[in-house]
Amino acid sequence: MAMRAAIARAFEELRQEWLRSIIVGIAILIVGWLVFYPLGIIFEMGLRAEGGSLTFAHYQRVLTEPGLVSALVNSIIISVATTAFALVLALPMAWAVARTNMPGRQFVRVSVLVAFVVPNFISVIAWILLLGPNAGLINVFVRETFGIARLFNIYSMEGLVLVLTLSFYPLIFFAATAALDNMDPSYEEAAQMVGAPAWRASMGIALPLVLPAIVASSVFVFLEAMGAFGAPAAIGHGARFHTLTTEIYELFSYPPRFELAAAAAAPIIGFTILGLILQRWVLGGRRFNVIGGKSSAARAVDIGWRRWLAFGYCMAVIFASVILPLLILLRTSLLSRWGLPISWQNLTLKNYAAFADTSTIVPAALLNSTLVSAVTASACVVLALIIVWIVERTRLPGRGLLTFTSTVTFAFPGVALAVGFVIGYGGPPLALFGTIWLFFIAFTAHRFPFAFMFMRNSIKQLSSEMEEAARVSGASWLRSVVSISAPLLKSGIVAAWMIVFAVTLRELSMAILLYVPGMETLPVAIYSFIDNGTFEIAAAVSVVLILLSIASMLILRWITGKAQMEL
Amino acid sequence: MxxxxxxxxxxxxxxxxxxxxxxxxxxxxxxxxxxxxxxxxxxxxxxxxxxxxxxxxxxxxxxxxxxxxxxxxxxxxxxxxxxxxxxxxxxxxxxxxxxxxxxxxxxxxxxxxxxxxxxxxxxxxxxxxxxxxxxxxxxxxxxxxxxxxxxxxxxxxxxxxxxxxxxxxxxxxxxxxxxxxxxxxxxxxxxxxxxxxxxxxxxxxxxxxxxxxxxxxxxxxxxxxxxxxxxxxxxxxxxxxxxxxxxxxxxxxxxxxFVAQFIGLANVLDGEVVGATAPNHLKVRVERIGELVACATSPSDAARAARVLIRPEQMELTATPKPGMNTLKGRVARRSFVGAQTDYVIDVNGVALRVISPSRNADFQLSQDVLVNFAPADCLLLGV
Structure with a gap:
C-alpha cells in the first residue's frame, strides 16, 4: 500500500515538472538499454539453436569441447594465481607505505600509480623482449654469462601470471593503503597501550579492519585477470594455450561462431556476478576506495633498521613493474630493429615517425582513439550528472536498481560485454557494427560506472540546499542545475571526464572485438604490431600512449587534489 | 573580538x-x-x-x-x-x-x-x-x-x-x-x-x-x-x-x-484526581507522596487518572511549613552549586524531585531534612 502510494506520488511529482521528467526518463532508458541489452543478447544467443528453438547445447559444449574446457580451466588457474601473487606483492608494500616510517613512501605511491597506468598489453611487450626464450635480453645475458639455456620462458602460463601480477597488484595496493590511511590509528595505538608490539598490533588489529577492502580488491584483480586480453593473446599465441578471452576472439574470427562465443562469455559473466555478490557481502553497507592518494598520516610506526629492508623490497617491486618495462619500451622504440644492441648507428626516431606516416594504421588509430575517448567521456559525464542527480536528489522508487545498473558494468570484462554489442548491433535494425557509433555506445556502457562514481562523490559533498536556495530565489529546476549545481560540480565533472578519457584510451579487450580494418584504436594498433612482430613500432606507440595516460592522470590529480575514487 | x-x-x-x-x-x-x-x-x-x-x-x-x-x-x-x-x-x-x-x-x-x-x-x-x-x-x-x-x-x-x-x-x-x-x-x-x-x-x-x-x-x-x-x-x-x-x-x-518535559526542566508526577477544593482547584493523590492541590487548565479534568507538572524553580525549600502551599517532607539527595542557583534533588519518600533555588536563599546540606513548598497555582494538571 505504502509502496504503491510512494510510486503514485513519485509519478505525480514527475508529471508536475514535465521537462525534468522527460530528461530523467530519457536518461534512465539510455542507461538501462546500454547495460541490459548486450547482456540480454549474450544469454539469448547462448540459448538459441540453429532453428531458433531453445537449447542448452552451446553451454554444454563450453563444458565438454576440449578446447573450450581447457580455456576455462586456464582462465581460472591464471586468475587465481594472479590474485594470490598480487596479494603477496602488494600487502607488505601497502603496510610499509601507510603505516611505517619507511623512506620514499610518496615515491612508492606515485610509482605504483604509474604501474597501474601501463596496461598489460603494453607491459607484455617488455617482458617478451626481456624473457623471450631465445632472444630475450635477460635470457641472452644468462646464456652468455653462465652458459644456462635460459632463466625463464615468458611463453608459458607462469609467464602470463608474472605479467598480469605486475599489472594488477596496484589495485590491491591502492585499496589497502586507502583503507589503512582512512583507518583511525588509535585502534592500533590502543593495542600497543595494552602491550602489543607494533607489528603485532598491525597484524591483529589493522588487518581485520582492512580485510573487507582487501577481499573486495582481490575480487577486482581476479576479474581483471579473467577479462584481460592483450597479455594472454600475446603469450598464449607463442605458448599455444588459450584463455576464455582469447578463445572468444578466435570464435569471432572467420568463420564466426557467435552462439558458442556467447556461451563462452557466460562463465566470465557468472564469475563477475559471483564476485560482485562477494564484494557486497564483505563490504556490507560500507564503501570501498579503489584508488586512494591521501598522503600518509603523521602517525607512522618506527620499524627501525627494518625500514631499509621494506624500502629495498618496494624498490624491487617498482623496478620490476615500472622502471624495467618502461626502460625496455623506450630502448626498443629508439632502435631500428628490436634485437640490435644500443649503438649510435642503431638509434633512430623512425618508429615514432609512424604517427605521421599515413601508410601505417597509426595516424588513423591516434585519431580514432582520441575521438572515441573524448566522445565516450562526454557522454558518460552528461549521463552520470543526470543519473547521479536522480539517485542523490530525488525520492524516485527504484533508485537502488538504478545505482546497481550504473555500477554493474564496472567489473565486467570488456570482452564479455563486447560479445553482446557485436551480436546485438551486428544486423538490422541496429546495424552499427563497423561504425564508430558502436565504439561510442559500447565504451559508454562499459565506462559509465567510472563517471557515475566520481560524480556521485562530488554531488554528495554538495549540499542540496545550494539548489534549493536557488529555487526559493526564483529559479526553475533546470536553471538551478545549470547556474548553481553544474558550476559547483565543475571539478568533479572535469575529473570524471579525465578518468573516463584515460581508461578508454587504453582499452583493448572491447576494441579488439569491435574494430574492423580502418577503425583501429591505439591499443588495437599496438596489439597488431605485437602480433606481426614489429615490436619497435609497438613500443613507440606504447610510449606515446603511456605518456598520454600519465598526462591525464596528472591532470586528474591536479584537479581533485588527490586521485581518489570510491565504489 | x-x-x-x-x-x-x-x-x-x-x-x-x-x-x-x-x-x-x-x-x-x-x-x-x-x-x-x-x-x-x-x-x-x-x-x-x-x-x-x-x-x-x-x-x-x-x-x-x-x-x-x-x-x-x-x-x-x-x-x-x-x-x-x-x-x-x-x-x-x-x-x-x-x-x-x-x-x-x-x-x-x-x-x-x-x-x-x-x-x-x-x-x-x-x-x-x-x-x-x-x-x-x-x-x-x-x-x-x-x-x-x-x-x-x-x-x-x-x-x-x-x-x-x-x-x-x-x-x-x-x-x-x-x-x-x-x-x-x-x-x-x-x-x-x-x-x-x-x-x-x-x-x-x-x-x-x-x-x-x-x-x-x-x-x-x-x-x-x-x-x-x-x-x-x-x-x-x-x-x-x-x-x-x-x-x-x-x-x-x-x-x-511532552511539552512540559521539552520546554525547560520539569517534575512530572503520576496521580489520580480524588476531589475538588475550589473551582479549578483539584485534589490529586500521588503515590508515595500523598495528596496535592493542583490547578486544572480546563474544567473537564476532574475525576480521572492525571499527571501533574511542577517546575523546579517554582518550588521553595524551607525548614518550616508555609501556609496555603503544598508542603512535602524530604531529604537532600544531591546538591550542586552552579552560581546564581543551587540545583537540588530532594528525595520525598523515594520520589526524586528536582528543585532549583536561588543561591541567596537558605542553603541546605546533603542528607539534611527539608520541606518542599509550592503553590497550587504552580502545580499544573496535564492532559494524559
Whole structure:
C-alpha cells in the first residue's frame, strides 16, 4: 500500500515538472538499454539453436569441447594465481607505505600509480623482449654469462601470471593503503597501550579492519585477470594455450561462431556476478576506495633498521613493474630493429615517425582513439550528472536498481560485454557494427560506472540546499542545475571526464572485438604490431600512449587534489 | 573580538524594506490539516497552523519530530499527502496542486547557509533579482540596502570562503531579505554557529524581524532560541503539533507531558484526581507522596487518572511549613552549586524531585531534612 502510494506520488511529482521528467526518463532508458541489452543478447544467443528453438547445447559444449574446457580451466588457474601473487606483492608494500616510517613512501605511491597506468598489453611487450626464450635480453645475458639455456620462458602460463601480477597488484595496493590511511590509528595505538608490539598490533588489529577492502580488491584483480586480453593473446599465441578471452576472439574470427562465443562469455559473466555478490557481502553497507592518494598520516610506526629492508623490497617491486618495462619500451622504440644492441648507428626516431606516416594504421588509430575517448567521456559525464542527480536528489522508487545498473558494468570484462554489442548491433535494425557509433555506445556502457562514481562523490559533498536556495530565489529546476549545481560540480565533472578519457584510451579487450580494418584504436594498433612482430613500432606507440595516460592522470590529480575514487 | 564587531549590527541599520505591519488579523499562511508521509513513515501528522501577517512562529521540537518537513512543505520542496497550504488565501499546495518553490513569493535561510561559493556576496544577492528581470541599477541599490541591513555592505565583493560562519549567516539572511518575500523561512539557521555567536544572533534576528514586520516561520530544536524569537511557539512531537501558544503559555501552561518535559526542566508526577477544593482547584493523590492541590487548565479534568507538572524553580525549600502551599517532607539527595542557583534533588519518600533555588536563599546540606513548598497555582494538571 505504502509502496504503491510512494510510486503514485513519485509519478505525480514527475508529471508536475514535465521537462525534468522527460530528461530523467530519457536518461534512465539510455542507461538501462546500454547495460541490459548486450547482456540480454549474450544469454539469448547462448540459448538459441540453429532453428531458433531453445537449447542448452552451446553451454554444454563450453563444458565438454576440449578446447573450450581447457580455456576455462586456464582462465581460472591464471586468475587465481594472479590474485594470490598480487596479494603477496602488494600487502607488505601497502603496510610499509601507510603505516611505517619507511623512506620514499610518496615515491612508492606515485610509482605504483604509474604501474597501474601501463596496461598489460603494453607491459607484455617488455617482458617478451626481456624473457623471450631465445632472444630475450635477460635470457641472452644468462646464456652468455653462465652458459644456462635460459632463466625463464615468458611463453608459458607462469609467464602470463608474472605479467598480469605486475599489472594488477596496484589495485590491491591502492585499496589497502586507502583503507589503512582512512583507518583511525588509535585502534592500533590502543593495542600497543595494552602491550602489543607494533607489528603485532598491525597484524591483529589493522588487518581485520582492512580485510573487507582487501577481499573486495582481490575480487577486482581476479576479474581483471579473467577479462584481460592483450597479455594472454600475446603469450598464449607463442605458448599455444588459450584463455576464455582469447578463445572468444578466435570464435569471432572467420568463420564466426557467435552462439558458442556467447556461451563462452557466460562463465566470465557468472564469475563477475559471483564476485560482485562477494564484494557486497564483505563490504556490507560500507564503501570501498579503489584508488586512494591521501598522503600518509603523521602517525607512522618506527620499524627501525627494518625500514631499509621494506624500502629495498618496494624498490624491487617498482623496478620490476615500472622502471624495467618502461626502460625496455623506450630502448626498443629508439632502435631500428628490436634485437640490435644500443649503438649510435642503431638509434633512430623512425618508429615514432609512424604517427605521421599515413601508410601505417597509426595516424588513423591516434585519431580514432582520441575521438572515441573524448566522445565516450562526454557522454558518460552528461549521463552520470543526470543519473547521479536522480539517485542523490530525488525520492524516485527504484533508485537502488538504478545505482546497481550504473555500477554493474564496472567489473565486467570488456570482452564479455563486447560479445553482446557485436551480436546485438551486428544486423538490422541496429546495424552499427563497423561504425564508430558502436565504439561510442559500447565504451559508454562499459565506462559509465567510472563517471557515475566520481560524480556521485562530488554531488554528495554538495549540499542540496545550494539548489534549493536557488529555487526559493526564483529559479526553475533546470536553471538551478545549470547556474548553481553544474558550476559547483565543475571539478568533479572535469575529473570524471579525465578518468573516463584515460581508461578508454587504453582499452583493448572491447576494441579488439569491435574494430574492423580502418577503425583501429591505439591499443588495437599496438596489439597488431605485437602480433606481426614489429615490436619497435609497438613500443613507440606504447610510449606515446603511456605518456598520454600519465598526462591525464596528472591532470586528474591536479584537479581533485588527490586521485581518489570510491565504489 | 568577533562579538564586538558584530555588536548591535541590525539595530540602527538603515531598513530599506521597512513595512511596519503589526501582527494583524489577516491570515498570511494557513496550514490546513496537512499530512506528509514518506512510504510508511508519517513525518507530519495532521498539522494545522494559521500564521498572521507580520507574525513570527517558531516550530520547536526534537530531531525527527517533523518540523523541518513541515517547513519544507511550506517552501514547496514536498507535496503534502493530504491537507492544503494557503498563502494569502490562495492554495499553493494540496495533494492535487503544487506551486513550485520559485513561484511561492517566499524565501528561505538554510541550515548550511547555502551561500553559493562560486559567486561573490553581491552576486549571491543579485541572483534572484536578475531572475526577476530587474535593471542593473535597481539590483545594485536593492543589494546595497539589504547588505546594509545586516551590516555586510563592505563585503559585497568578497567570496563566501573569505567570510566567517557568522558573516555567511548574515549574507544568507540578506539574500533572503533582498527578494522582499511575503514569508521568510528559517531552517535552524543558527545551529552551525558557536555558542556565544548563536546567542547573540538570536537577538539580532528577533530585532530584525520586529523592525521589518515580516511574516516568518522559524525552525529550531533549541527551546531558548525559540523563546527569544517567537511571537508564538508550535511545539512538535512525532509529526504532530502538540501545543501552540506564546512562550509564556507553553512554559507555564504546558498542556501535555511532552511539552512540559521539552520546554525547560520539569517534575512530572503520576496521580489520580480524588476531589475538588475550589473551582479549578483539584485534589490529586500521588503515590508515595500523598495528596496535592493542583490547578486544572480546563474544567473537564476532574475525576480521572492525571499527571501533574511542577517546575523546579517554582518550588521553595524551607525548614518550616508555609501556609496555603503544598508542603512535602524530604531529604537532600544531591546538591550542586552552579552560581546564581543551587540545583537540588530532594528525595520525598523515594520520589526524586528536582528543585532549583536561588543561591541567596537558605542553603541546605546533603542528607539534611527539608520541606518542599509550592503553590497550587504552580502545580499544573496535564492532559494524559
Amino acid at each position: 568577533r562579538l564586538d564587531r558584530l555588536g548591535g549590527a541590525f539595530d540602527d541599520a538603515v531598513i530599506g524594506t521597512k513595512r511596519h505591519v503589526r501582527p494583524g488579523l489577516m491570515a498570511k499562511l494557513e496550514i490546513d490539516d496537512v499530512t506528509m508521509s514518506f512510504g510508511d513513515v508519517v513525518a507530519v501528522d495532521r498539522a494545522s497552523l494559521t500564521v498572521a501577517d507580520g507574525e513570527t512562529v517558531v516550530l520547536l521540537g526534537p530531531s525527527g519530530c517533523g518540523k523541518t518537513t513541515l517547513l519544507r512543505l511550506i517552501a514547496g520542496f514536498y507535496r503534502p499527502t493530504s491537507g492544503a497550504i494557503r498563502i494569502n488565501g490562495k492554495t499553493v499546495a494540496s495533494p492535487t496542486l503544487m506551486v513550485p518553490p520559485e513561484k511561492r513569493t517566499l524565501s528561505m535561510v538554510f541550515q548550511s547557509y547555502a551561500v553559493w561559493p562560486h559567486k561573490t556576496v553581491f552576486e549571491n544577492l543579485a541572483y534572484g533579482l536578475r531572475l526577476r528581470r530587474l535593471d542593473a541599477k535597481t539590483i545594485a541599490s536593492k543589494v546595497a540596502e539589504a547588505l546594509a541591513t545586516v551590516r555586510m555592505d563592505s563585503y559585497a565583493a568578497r567570496y563566501p570562503s573569505e567570510l566567517s560562519g557568522g558573516q555567511q549567516q548574515r549574507v544568507a539572511v540578506a539574500r533572503a531579505l533582498v527578494l522582499e518575500p511575503e514569508i521568510l523561512l528559517f531552517d535552524e539557521p543558527l545551529s552551525n554557529l558557536d555558542a556565544s555567536l548563536r546567542e547573540h544572533m538570536r537577538f539580532e534576528i528577533k530585532a530584525l524581524l520586529g523592525k521589518l514586520g515580516i511574516t516568518a516561520i522559524y525552525v529550531t530544536h533549541d527551546q531558548n532560541e525559540a523563546m527569544v524569537i517567537a511571537d508564538r511557539v508550535a511545539v512538535m512531537n512525532r509529526g504532530r503539533i502538540e501545543q501552540i501558544g506564546s512562550p509564556e503559555d507553553i512554559y507555564y501552561r504546558s498542556k501535555t507531558d
